[in-house]
Amino acid sequence: MANLSLKTLQDAVVDSQVWKSIFRHGYTMNRRNRLLAITNNVFYHILPTKITKHGMRMRFHWGAGIMTFYLFLVLTFTGVLLMFYYVPTVPRAYFDMKDLQNVVPFGNILRNMHRYAAHAMVFMVMVHMARTFYTASYKPPREFNWMVGVILLKLTFLLSFSGYLLPWDQLAIWAVTVGTNMARATPMLGYEGPFSNLIGLKITNDIRFALLGGTTVGSATLLRFYVLHCIALPIALTALIAVHFWRVRRDGYSGDVPVKTS
Ligand code: HEM
Structure with missing residues (x-):
């Protein structure tokens, strides 16, 4: 029961205009939205969206x-x-x-x-x-x-x-x-x-x-x-x-x- 009301609250927050004005991508974590989450986020986007494993290695950067x-x-x-x-x-x-x-x-x-x-x-x-x-x-x-x-x-x-x-x-x-x-x-x-x-x-x-x-x-x-x-x-x-x-x-x-x- 507690879980259900928490879910309703979560849905209400995610559907609100305030939430949508901050996070422009949808909530479901499909492949496209995972990419959008990175491109739209000021803290994640220091490096280009697509990066190879080599570029991410500590011994490189x-x-x-x-x-x-x-x-x-x-x-x-x-x-x-x-x-x-x-x-x-x-x-x-x-x-x-x-x-x-x-x-x-x-x-x-x-x-x-x-x-x-x-x-x-x-x-x-x-x-x-x-x-x-x-x-x-x-x-x-x-x-x-x-x-x-x-x-x-x-x-x-x-x-x-x-x-x-x-x-x-x-x-x-x-x-x-x-x-x-x-x-x-x-x-x-x-x-x-x-x-x-x-x-x-x-x-x-x-x-x-x-x-x-x-x-x-x-x-x-x-x-x-x-x-x-x-x-x-x-x-x-x-x-x-x-x-x-x-x-x-x-x-x-x-x-x-x-x-x-x-
Ligand atoms: C306040 C000083 C600096 C800050 C906070 C800073 C920060 C960064 C960060 C976070 C990156 C991406 C991650 C990385 O490659 O480590 C980067 C890349 C880069 N920085 Fe800096 N940097 C600074 C000074 C400098 C200086 C002094 C140079 C050279 C004269 C420089 C040249 C570059 C270049 C060419 C890249 C691209 C690297 C690549 O594509 O591999 N930066 N910097």
Whole structure:
């Protein structure tokens, strides 16, 4: 009896307009609907609908792309929680970080999850790039997605670099001083780089000045790096990851070579 009413309820849910507006395929699991369930689902459709066994093997894809993505999700989640406790001003940044470690319940775990996931993401994105290189996945028709990947790599590095300043300890300040000093030698962007005098670059209008908000690391730098780290770079990365996934599906998977059966 209980089973019967459960079945009626299930049928009512599956027949409702709300259900049908979310799941466009029918409920019976025939061959066609199984395929539609995959094509219509945003979470299942990272890879093309049809894929060979070879393409699905761990030893082919190493799971590195999807692991990079999961790490990005962990970083977004823990990063939003960290934002509740951290204020990016010179008098507060360092002490907020210390409070997170010593006062906030589970704060140390939260901070370390964010930190280690960041290291792991930088490592995994390089592993993923190595895999796509070794399997020649950069060749046509995937050249565009490779270029999207290169920008994703740069954005991942920039996220890691901008996050490094936020604890506002000696390590952070001097690492960013060294890093941004390199920027001043960038061709056509830094005032000490090649062609700088042709376009009138000075210490007060080059890329380093734009990054620091001045000529040395200071309160303006902390605010700029915070905005870059928490808003601009994550939005850019999210948008490009969407394009990247869409192209993986559109271009077909490079692991999908016909497997010889004879
Ligand atoms: C935030 C960084 C990135 C994320 C989250 C990401 C994610 C993914 C995922 C989930 C896939 C499909 C599964 C797989 O093949 O592992 C994929 C495929 C691919 N990725 Fe990335 N990726 C990133 C960065 C890069 C970089 C740096 C490159 C290279 C410069 C790259 C090039 C490619 C290519 C060419 C494919 C197609 C692979 C094929 O068809 O075999 N990706 N990516």
